[in-house]
Amino acid sequence: MKKTVLxxxxxxxxxxxxSSTARAQATHLVVTSVNGGVNPQAGxxxxxxxxxxxxLEQPDTVITNTTVTLTLNTGTGTLGGTLTAIINSGDSTxxxxxxxxxxxxxxxxxxxxxxxxxxxxxxNSPSFTVDPGPAAxxxxxxxxxxxxxxxxxxxxxxxxxxxxxxxxxxTDTRNVSLAIGTNP
Numbered sequence: 001m002k003k004t005v006l007x008x009x010x011x012x013x014x015x016x017x018x019s020s021t022a023r024a025q026a027t028h029l030v031v032t033s034v035n036g037g038v039n040p041q042a043g044x045x046x047x048x049x050x051x052x053x054x055x056l057e058q059p060d061t062v063i064t065n066t067t068v069t070l071t072l073n074t075g076t077g078t079l080g081g082t083l084t085a086i087i088n089s090g091d092s093t094x095x096x097x098x099x100x101x102x103x104x105x106x107x108x109x110x111x112x113x114x115x116x117x118x119x120x121x122x123x124n125s126p127s128f129t130v131d132p133g134p135a136a137x138x139x140x141x142x143x144x145x146x147x148x149x150x151x152x153x154x155x156x157x158x159x160x161x162x163x164x165x166x167x168x169x170x171t172d173t174r175n176v177s178l179a180i181g182t183n184p
Contacts, residue, residue, distance in 0.1 A: 017108035026060040026092065029068060029112045031125035042165045043133045045098040046082055049111045052092045052120055059092040066117030068094050071122055073111040077103025077165075087117070104132040121133035133163035135172040 033049040040046035050068045054060040066087045072079040081100035087093065087143065106129040114120040141158035159176050161169045 004019050004166075025054060026118060026120060027055050027061055028053055028121035029052065029114060029122055029123040030057075031110060031168070034110070034125050034128045035132045039129045039131045040099075040101065041131050041133045042077070042104045042163055042167050043100060044103055045100055046111070048095050048099050048110060048125065050087070050096065050098045050123075051064050052087055061090050061092050062064070062087050062118045062120075063089060064117045066120065067088050067115045068096065068112050069115045070096055070099060071111050071113065072108075073104060074107055074109040075101070075105060075130075077105065077108070079110070084115070090158070096156050101130050102165040102167075106130075106164070132167040132169045132171075133165065135161045135174070136164040138163050138176065 014146075021153040030051050030053050031048060032051050033047070034040070035048075036045035048070060050092060051059050052062050052066070068085050068087060070083045071080065079099070079101055082096060082098035085094035085096040090112050099110075108130055109127050111122050112125070113122040135139045139162055141160050142155050143157055144153045144155060147153045159178075161172045161174070161176075163169055
């Protein structure tokens with residue numbers, strides 16, 4: 001608190017007290033939530049919440065409308081869908097809706113950057129895991145090229161259940177049967 005002393009006509013002293021209300025300013029972005037804390041599925045849209053924070057790590061409002069853009073920091077898949085949102089002037093939070101990621105893997109990290117508006121430092125998301133999407137296709141892992149009628153096939157035929165992005169789906173328990181057919 002700042003003290004100011006003012007002497008008026010030598011008769012008495014008035015003590016004025018004033019507090020400095022200097023406002024901290026938003027300095028950087030923080031990704032506070034990826035899909036509400038639940039692993040997103042490969043290819044399915046999910047949300048990412050980005051917050052502008054000050055040097056004290058408190059949410060703080062932006063001065064001008066600030067565009068936030070997401071990029072892939074760590075991971076081998078493709079980041080897609082909607083990758084931008086705006087933190088409106090006087091607000092501190094934006095939700096990027098409709099983000100997608102193609103690869104089922106762990107250790108994915110996104111970076112949020114201010115690409116227009118207030119000059120805020122970028123921030124990374126915590127590392128998260130992307131689960132495979134629902135079963136969508138069967139593919140042959142191994143398929144013998146020639147075999148003799150009545151003999152055991154070698155190598156053995158293997159079939160994979162994959163999502164629409166080619167990620168192995170290990171949670172599908174359907175039985176797969178093979179039949180002999182002819183090529184048209």
